[in-house]
Every structure is written in C-alpha cells, then in structure tokens.
Amino acid sequence: MALKHETMGEVNEYAVLEYVRDHRRTTRTAIAADLGLSQASVSRMVSKLLTGGVLLETGDTARSGGRPHVVLTLNVESVCVVGIDLGGTKCHGALSGLDGVILAEEYVTVAEAGGAFAALVQVWTAMQVAAKTRGVEIGALAVGVPAVIDADTEFAVRGPNVGWDGFDLVEKVRQFGVPFLVDNDVNLAAIIEGEVGQAVGSRDYVVLSIGTGLGGAVVSNGRLVRGRHHAAGEIGALLPEVRMLDDDNAAGIGGLESVLSGGAIARRARELCASDPAARLELGPTPTAREVIAAGLAGRPFGQSLLNDVVRALAQAVITFAAVVDPEVVVIDGSVGRALAPFLDEVTALVARHVATPPRLAVSALGPNSTVRGALFGALHHLRLTDAPRVLGDLTYDRGNNS
Secondary structure (H helix, E strand, O other): OOOOHHHHHHHHHHHHHHHHHHHOEEOHHHHHHHHOOOHHHHHHHHHHHHHOOOEEEEEEEEOOOOOOEEEEEEOOOOOEEEEEEEOOOEEEEEEEOOOOOEEEEEEEEHHHHOOHHHHHHHHHHHHHHHHHHHOOOEEEEEEEEOOEEOOOOOOEEOEHHHOEOOEOHHHHHHOOOOOEEEEEHHHHHHHHHHHHOOOOOOOOEEEEEEOOOEEEEEEEOOEEEOOOOOOOOOHHHOOOOHHHHHOOOOOOOOHHHHOOOHHHHHHHHHHHHHHOHHHHHHHOOOOOHHHHHHHHHOOOHHHHHHHHHHHHHHHHHHHHHHHHHOOOEEEEEOHHHHHOHHHHHHHHHHHHOOOOOOOEEEEOOOHHHHHHHHHHHHHHHHHHHHHOOHHHHHHHOOOOOEO
C-alpha cells in the first residue's frame, strides 16, 4: 500500500516518538542513524515534539567521537493515564505518567460506594482531581473488571461478584470522555506478569486469580488467548464433580468457583460453624476466608480440613490448565491465592502425580496491585495506539472492548 507524503510524515513522526519512548534518553543523531532518516527531518520533527511539550531537552550532552549532542527525553508528565481495578469488594485506581510510575492512588470499597459502578465512578472522579491538581490531562483509561466483556454486545456478563450479567459497562465508561479500554481483571494481571512479574521470559503461561471469586487468563505463544466470547480462562466454570452436571449455574457462581474462592471458603466455614459447636469454638460464628486460612496454618483441625479441600481444588485447576494449554508457569494471584503460598509444595506434588510435564508454580510477587498495574500498562499501550497515525491503526487493528 503506497503512502501519501503527508501520511509518511505522520508515520515518521510517530516513529521518532516511539524511539524516544523506548530508549528514554537519546539524541537527534542516534534517532536519525537508527531510523534511517535525515538529520534535517529528525530535527524538524523533534522541534515539533518539543514545542508540543511531549519531549524535553535535559541540558545534558552525549558525545560519540565528535561534538557533544543534546540529550532528549520523554516528558513523562506531558499526559497521564489511569488504571482501575474494580473488584468484588473494593475498587483501586492509580494515576501514572508515561513512565508508569504511580503518582496518585485511590481506594474505595464497593459497599461504601453503594455498588460496583458507583465505586468505579468515585475512583475515576478522584483520579480526575489528582490529574487536574498536577496540571495534566488524562490521555487514556483502562479498567479491569471481574466479568467477561461479551465480544458481540460489549456487555459485562458472568460477573456475579459485582452483580453484572448484561450490564452495559463499556457504554457507561465511554461517557467518561477519554480513550479507554475495559477488560477482564485477570487478563490485565496476566499482561503485567509477563512484563515484570513471575512470567517474564515465558511465552506460555497462565494466571490463576483466587480472590472473592475465581478467574484465569491464558497466554499462549506470547499472546493473550481470548476465545470466541472473550471468556477463555474462566476456570470457575469447571465442574470438579460429575454430580454438579445437574446444577444450573451458567450465570452465577458454581463449579470450581463454589470451592476455590474466598466467598466459597467463607460460606463453607460458616455452614460448618452453624452445625458444629466445636467448629464454631475454633473459627468463630462468621469466619472469613482469611481467618480459615490462618486457622489451617496454625494447625487447627477444622481450618486444616477446610483448607485440604481448597488445596486439592487448586491442584485440579492447575492440572486442567496443564492438560489443555501446557503452560510453562502458572502464576497464583488474588488475595486468597497469595495467602495459599505455604501450600504450593503440596499443590506441586499433587499436580506431578497426574501431569508428565508439570508447570512451575509461582505466587505473584506484585501483591494486590497486579491488576491496577496491568491496567496502567494497558492504558499506556492504548495511548500509544491513539497517538499512532490512522494508517497504522488500520494495519494493526485488533478488535477489543475499547474506544
């Protein structure tokens, strides 16, 4: 496809900007040499980017055998991005510059906000205030949600922990008025695990997130696997027992999620405590998942018994992923998943009994920030696509839930 002269100029300007983004500190001479452009063209494009405030001259110089050259850097606060992790119990938002460094954060519980979307709006408003205080505009937003964004309707479905099944989240976020993307929270966590987490250097890996609910994401040959309905990796639907075939949980919580999730652990513990005084004495009348795990780690019998089912369910999830997608590593994430770190050797041993080439198991080292960091990375990537000339967007377009 032949490009018009003015279009080629846009492509070259974008290439210069991408070069500075990737190299952080560089010179006009280095840009011209590596991109195969003339010094005059690079100087003209750099001047335009300097005038627009996108690039900065640091005052430093670099020398490469001749006279010194002025060093160029990206103005990391010329525009900001926002990443939001909307979970079943809380919403966490972060504002960052173009370097991904977090400049401001906001936490809101879903209960205090009066609902999941209300929490999202509250966090988004706080991020707008933070950006305005710093005197910068928000260039892109990414939101991670514990639901599937349907590939055909763009509605949020399969989100029982936030009460969404057919919720038009994408249209509501579109009204925020900035370029955005909305994706499954574990998908975003998987992306950042491959960039800076436990899956760095691996092209085939899985993230298994155990929090209020249960979710999964698959990366195969370096690409996130979405599936026909963007529901790939939804391991919670797996039936751990044949008798569950008689249940009807297509739109709710069932299958493996009814065993392997914070909500399931707490529910089973409370049912036990309601019927057994000894269990109630050990765990209390309304134990949380965290309290059950603590009791199991302390060697208390009821806590250990409940956790034994959880550990075996986790092993079953890993075995299933190993059989279907053959990952190199399975990263365990989520508040409950990270709390199960002391049981990883036991899970590994169970998996090895059934899988000839078992994956390496690792607990996420990113803490509770994996999804919000993945959202920031997604927002930065979306911003770069937004900056790209239309011809590049047409050539590289990959359908997603964004605008």
